[in-house]
Amino acid sequence: METVERAAEAEKTNASSFRTLLSEHLGSPAENFEAVTKRFPVWRYADLDIAVEAVLGSERIVHGVNSDESTYDFTELIANRYDSFRPGAVQYDSEPVGPQQHRRVAAEAVSLFTREGEPMALLQHRSGDYGVPVAHVSVLAGDHRSADALLRELAETMNARSALRGQVVTFGGGVFDESGQAVRFHSRPHIAADEVILPADSLARIRRHVLGISEMSAQLQAAGQHLKRGVLLYGPPGTGKTHTVRYLTGLSTAATVIMLAGESLSSISLAAETARALQPAIVVLEDCDLVAESRDYSEGSRPLLFDVLDALDGLAGDADVAFILTTNRAEALEEALIQRPGRIDLAVEIPLPDTAARCELFALYAQHLGFRPETLTAAAERSAGVTASFVKEAVRRAVVFAAQAGRTVADADLLAAVTELRSDAEHLTASLLASAGEAGDEEDGGIGFIDADTLPGAED
Numbered sequence: 001m002e003t004v005e006r007a008a009e010a011e012k013t014n015a016s017s018f019r020t021l022l023s024e025h026l027g028s029p030a031e032n033f034e035a036v037t038k039r040f041p042v043w044r045y046a047d048l049d050i051a052v053e054a055v056l057g058s059e060r061i062v063h064g065v066n067s068d069e070s071t072y073d074f075t076e077l078i079a080n081r082y083d084s085f086r087p088g089a090v091q092y093d094s095e096p097v098g099p100q101q102h103r104r105v106a107a108e109a110v111s112l113f114t115r116e117g118e119p120m121a122l123l124q125h126r127s128g129d130y131g132v133p134v135a136h137v138s139v140l141a142g143d144h145r146s147a148d149a150l151l152r153e154l155a156e157t158m159n160a161r162s163a164l165r166g167q168v169v170t171f172g173g174g175v176f177d178e179s180g181q182a183v184r185f186h187s188r189p190h191i192a193a194d195e196v197i198l199p200a201d202s203l204a205r206i207r208r209h210v211l212g213i214s215e216m217s218a219q220l221q222a223a224g225q226h227l228k229r230g231v232l233l234y235g236p237p238g239t240g241k242t243h244t245v246r247y248l249t250g251l252s253t254a255a256t257v258i259m260l261a262g263e264s265l266s267s268i269s270l271a272a273e274t275a276r277a278l279q280p281a282i283v284v285l286e287d288c289d290l291v292a293e294s295r296d297y298s299e300g301s302r303p304l305l306f307d308v309l310d311a312l313d314g315l316a317g318d319a320d321v322a323f324i325l326t327t328n329r330a331e332a333l334e335e336a337l338i339q340r341p342g343r344i345d346l347a348v349e350i351p352l353p354d355t356a357a358r359c360e361l362f363a364l365y366a367q368h369l370g371f372r373p374e375t376l377t378a379a380a381e382r383s384a385g386v387t388a389s390f391v392k393e394a395v396r397r398a399v400v401f402a403a404q405a406g407r408t409v410a411d412a413d414l415l416a417a418v419t420e421l422r423s424d425a426e427h428l429t430a431s432l433l434a435s436a437g438e439a440g441d442e443e444d445g446g447i448g449f450i451d452a453d454t455l456p457g458a459e460d
Contacts, residue, residue: 016087018077018110021063022140025112026119035074035123035138036147041270042133043171043183044158045126046095049105051157052124052137055150060113062106064090071127074140077110097163099185118146133182159277168249168257171264171271188257191247196240197360197388202348203244206231209346210248210322214255214280217320230312230323230343234330235350238387241326244350245284248324252282261286265308272311272321280320283311288325289333312343352387355380361391366414369395375411379418394418 022030040048066088069076077085091107108125121140126133137154139147159165168186196203209231213220217227233241249257256278258271265285275281288308312323325344327333353361358380366376383390397417402409 017080018063018065018085018087019080021087021110021112022074022078022121025061025121026140026142028142030074030078030140033074033140033142034144035140036144036151037073037136037138038151038155040135040137040158041171041267041274042126042135043169044162044164044274045135045182046097046103046105047158047162047164048124048135048137048154049095049103050161050163051154052106052111052122054157054161055153056111056113056122060111062090063087063110063112064106065108065110065123065125067108072125073136074121074123074138077123096183096185098167099187101185103163115146115150118142120146120150122150162278164274165256165278166254168259170259170261171267186259188253189246189250191243191250193247195364196244196247197353197357197364198240198244198350199357202350203247205346206233206244206348207248207251210282210324211252211255213322214252214320217280221318227318227320228322229345230325232330232333232344232347233324233326233350234347235328236352236387237328238389239350239352240388241350242286243388245286245324245326248282249284252280254280256281257284258282259284259286262290265290268308268311275321276319282322282324285323285325287327289327289329352385353391355384358383358386358391361388362395362414365392365395366398369399369409371411371414375414379414382415382418383422390421394421397421 019030022033026033064087065077066086067084069084072085087110090109092104093107094102095105097103106124109123111122111124113120113122118141123138123140124136126135128134137151139150141147141150164183168188170184170186171182193203209229213227213229220227233244235241245259256275258275258281260267260271260283265288268283268285271283275283285308330347359377362371362376362379363373379394383394394414394417397420398413399409401413401416
């Protein structure tokens with residue numbers, strides 16, 4: 001055992017350390033230098049790697065960091081308490097930089113280089129700050145002004161060469177999340193204007209406010225008008241709010257589109273920061289009532305609400321950033337969010353389609369199926385009060401009926417599908433009403449009764 005211990009100590013003594021490497025490169029003991037650090041959202045780590053490669057070039061020596069520690073900086077590398085850090089081979093990760101593209105990035109690395117005759121060192125890695133993953137870059141140099149200048153150049157290069165620029169992305173933690181992936185890229189959708197069925201002039205107003213302001217940015221700025229804006233799309237579920245957002249996304253080919261939903265709404269502040277860096281940009285907050293409810297709806301403070309408000313308020317007036325918020329419950333939103341200009345400039349209702357709109361929807365979704373116009377009209381007239389989602393499902397179910405029967409889809413299949421879907425909806429409504437009656441009727445022992453004649457569509 002003594003022989004083994006002596007051999008281990010000899011190995012430690014002979015092994016190089018970051019203190020030794022840094023001291024030899026900098027020409028003085030590394031502990032006498034102070035590092036300057038900058039942090040970025042973790043989804044910009046590929047951008048950081050791109051910038052480091054572009055700014056430093058190939059004239060550098062790169063060492064990997066062998067350690068089990070998740071959070072550290074140059075101070076920990078140099079002190080190396082408990083022998084926690086050792087130089088080694090660089091480990092690379094594959095990071096997405098486009099819908100079908102990946103880039104090999106250094107996971108944890110120390111670069112040794114000389115800049116304008118001054119020896120310097122750079123540390124890049126990802127870590128968690130209070131549980132929030134971030135991208136770190138630290139510069140060790142004899143003059144802190146040189147370090148500051150390098151960090152500024154890296155930040156400018158990150159923005160100029162960002163893999164996110166002009167892309168459609170979602171950030172980890174939401175409904176689009178893939179395990180371990182901080183950012184996910186999506187192909188830009190292509191939806192024609194006649195595929196978005198909205199009340200007359202609504203789509204034109206939305207497009208003008210979201211995209212038209214970017215197109216007129218020079219004239220607006222010359223007239224002293226601000227560019228940042230907010231649009232609220234509200235209405236019942238399934239009426240086409242998300243479809244409208246997809247249409248706008250397809251048109252905004254020059255804009256960076258950041259979509260937040262579910263848990264990823266908590267990243268609103270960092271998303272706004274990213275949008276500002278990569279403008280023109282669009283930030284989409286799906287179902288924003290989940291985080292921007294009135295304070296009356298909950299006890300205590302709602303920090304996420306204030307993050308939303310701060311993000312909408314915090315951008316400079318000349319920031320070409322549009323916020324698009326969607327909600328099923330406009331009445332639940334904080335008054336400060338919807339009444340103050342500069343937060344929400346335009347609110348547009350996406351209502352349930354009327355008969356004419358339903359005719360257009362049936363024609364749109366059944367355009368290749370050969371239904372007669374009068375059949376489409378009859379289907380629309382029999383489906384009052386439904387959403388666009390209902391229409392799409394009715395057409396699909398008609399095809400299912402025909403496939404089960406082993407024949408081509410016919411007019412009768414569409415009408416049968418509408419009837420069945422309306423029947424399913426009415427049964428569900430009856431079940432929910434019955435449950436409410438049971439819960440609230442104490443005198444009858446919890447048993448509630450419903451008059452079938454009062455149910456929607458009972459006249460059918």
